Amino acid sequence: MPQLTDLLFYAFAGLTLLFGFLCVANPLSRNPVTSAMFLVLTIISMAGLFVLLHAFFLAAVQILVYAGAVMVLFLFVIMLLDLKEEERRKLNAIAVGLGSVAVLGLAGVLLRALIQAKPVIAAGTQPVEGSTKELGRILFQSYLLPFEILSILLLVAMVGVILLSKKELK
Amino acid sequence: MNSSLIVVEILVALLGLGVLLADLWMPATHRRRLGWIAAGGLAVIFFVGMKDAAEVAYAFGAPGAKTGMYVQDSLGVFFKQFFLLAGILVLIMSVEYSGRFATGVSEYFSLTLFALLGMLFAAGTNDFTLMFAALELITITFVVLVSFQRDRASSIEAGVKYLILGATASAFMVFGIALVFGSAGTTNFNEIAAAQKTLASNPIFLVGLVFVLAGLSFKIAAVPFQVWAPDVYQGSPAPTTAFLAVGSKAAGIVLLLRVLYAAVPTITAQWHVLFVVIAALTILYGSLCAIPQRSVKRLMGYSSIANAGFLLLGVAALSKAGAAAMIYYIAGYLFTVLAAFTVLSVVLAQTESDDISTFNGLGQRSPMLAAVLTLSMASLAGVPPLAGFVGKFLLLKSVVPMAATHPIYLGLLAAAVVGVVISIYYYFGIIRAMYWGGKAGASEPLQTSWPIKGALLVCVVGMLWLGILPDTLVQISTPAVEVLKPELPVKVAVAP
Structure with missing residues (x-):
């Protein structure tokens, strides 16, 4: 029976990945402001992960500084530079091919390591409370x-x- | 806590801040003097502040820990002297070159000092956290130094490329450090070394280590993380390129030595085939791509890749002799490359292009500069009796005993010899342009100030010293690597 924290972890991790993907490669919108807003959502989901790790202060700072201050700056820059919707560029077939090979290779290595790994808690490490x-x-x-x-x-x-x-x- | 160990670093940081502040009161016409002050300050630190490390001392550990983040040992002291000397020569060079900067002359000196600060910390790194902080200080500072001539599109282009690729490399590295910390429970090199027998079978730790090595390979421009080097070398101001080629690469080398031989020697020995393949590919890629180049700075970019490959021979050798040969080679590389770039800065301070034809007739225009450039090219190509020859000889000699253990080492030796032969061709292309290149565009001799002459003299003396009396540095480099503990690969018995 999975615990509630486990479920929350998978929920926040999945949301982080989803919003991160939508931030860089949104199929519906090419508007920079939309991307910036998805970045805010990514950061908020990551703050959720920090809370699950008992790092409450980091979670608060993450929202205050990154989702708050830094994002306002991002939006200022986008509006000051008056960035329009980005045009869809023609993709270079060779670059896409090589890029996907690299990404799939990396993902494969990571997944294999994750599957082979046994959960270990290194001796002598104290769980740290994030006060x-x-x-x-x-x-x-x-x-x-x-x-x-x-x-x-x-x-x-x-x-x-x-x-x-x-x-x-x- | 023993913070007296970082006196040199604190002094360099204060010098950098001082130059930044002094700019406020210095009239614009006198700002170049700040460069002399910075170089002089470094010279004082170099001659007065450096002490020999009689024994290994740690600082900045967690409360109650025996080791620490920062280590002072003979290897660290060697590299600190190396970086300080490189900093002095680069500052002299940049004073000469500063006429080309539209703005921010004193900031250039100050940022050079901060990059040097990052390198000094890298020399004493004993912890992945400190390693990351030092490397970031180097990388971010170099992004600014690379794009410093922002009135030139090529400089901005180089800066953007370095920023994006450097950030990607840093991202991989920090992800790797997170995996290492997650699986080992510590980022300290000594503690990881103590636990490496169990960590060697932990796939998460190994993936993390691969990512860390990818980040370090970016710094030394080894295949397959070499793509940035030619463009960035070509677009940057000449003194930045020189510092990138010498300082940034040496910082990568010292960190590589510490991670591979102080933190995880057992895993390094298991991975020896990987290092052999990377070294061979890097040598061949750099040498082959350098052949058609016409831009001298771009040529030096490819040459820097090839030299990263030669340095990795020492890693593939898995021995103290290999590590000692690496630091011998990088010391020779310092004098050789800085001599070449000092001449380049003087020549390029007058003209916009850095095509090889710019050097046509330099033999008649300025025989002294041409002679120094000839010497340094010959040293890079590995002609005796110069520093490059002895360095390459020591590196190859350290690899030869390994050829008996695994046939792939024969391929590595072959690649290294092919690389040396090809390099003679492209380095001598520059010499040919200087003496037999036809009519020069300008015929008046180039003016050189006395500090430039002094810097060139130091470089030439260094090249000849390391070439003719190799024993003097071998006696320093051999004890310097005593703190490293390379291991040989365990022979796996193959079932018949």
Whole structure:
């Protein structure tokens, strides 16, 4: 008898995949705004997965930051650039063939690994509760160095964006 | 927590931030001086800040853990010196080239320092999380550096290609790290090494490892993740291309060494056929595609692919000798490629195209530059007594003992020899253009400043030193790889 959490997991995982597919390859609409909206739904389904993992803070941040702030920026950019519906491009048969071979190969390898794998819980790993306190402790003790490197990465990204998008070249 | 181990990294980060801030008060005409300041600062760090690692020390572990994310050992120190030297030479080069930038000269210096910072962290990586953070810092910084000449369409094109392909490679890598973490319960290299006997039979772990290796192969431009290299090398500003060819590739190499030989040596030994095939294909692809090239930077892109293949010979050798030969080769590659790109920056700072014919008559125009470029091309082709020759010799020598264990190694040796022979043809095409290429478009000699002359002198001395006195570096490279623990494949008994 599957538990409710299992059912919820499959529901959220399936929805994430479905919305993700509709975001990049929607057969009905080529409108960028529709794609952006499906991205919101993908992110919300992923937040559901985080909740099932007891990572409540991450789930909230996922919705607040990604579904909220980042998506508003996306929509601003789409509207400022006034993107029209994308035309359907002619697909290159060779590229499609090679691409599907690569995708099917990867999917095959992953599926085979999943089928062969036995569920193991590595010894010595404690289940982590996703409270803010716990997360903060992990972030600023065990993972302090990558955290600080990423802060420099954000600075670099900011400098880069300003340089590459500045209007006048003087 | 022992954060005193990352003093060098902190100093480089402060230098980068300082250059970024100093730009505010520096009048526009004097901004090139910031490049000299940055290069000088790195030189001070190089000569004063580097200490020998007497023993292996860890930092930034979880509370109570014996190991940590960051490791300081002889291998890390070797690569840190390598990256600092590369950073100094690239900064000198970019000061010379900065006249071509429409805007953001001081940001270019600062971003170069931040890319260098990522490489320094890569040298001391002992954890998949730190590896990902360091690689992302390198990749994102290079996206900006590659598309820096945004008044040129080719530079923007190169930037977009690098961004998209780099992001795909990063996505694969982070997915792989997630699978590794999920199956091993840790991302620390020492802890994974301790558990690898059981992990070797866990398919999820193996798939994760394959994805991580795919991400690293992208960094060193190995087949089948090499497609980006020629376009990006051609479109980028010359100093960026140089740093990409030397620094980014070496960061990939040091991470590859650490993942394969410090974290999962048993699995590496099981997969030796895979590394043999990738090395052979990479050598042949790079060499064959380089033949028809007319653009010098594009040629260097294919040459960089071929050299990634030669470096992978050391991985296929599955021995400490192979790893030591790899770091010998990459040290020679540093001097050789930076010499070539310093000359390229001086020549290309004047003209728009980088066709081989641009170098026509360089032998008469600037005999000194032509002589340096000749030396570096000869070294890349593997002509004795230069660094490239000894490097290739050591790599091949490390593979030879394996030929007795598996016939596929004979194919690898054959591919390497074919690659060397082909490379002589395309490298000497540039030499031929310089001396026998006919009339030059411009005949006045090129001006070179004294720092450029100094950088060229360092590179030439390095090439000759590694070529004539190989023992001096072998004595450094052999102990440097002592921290790695390569294993030989277990012979599987075949039932008759």
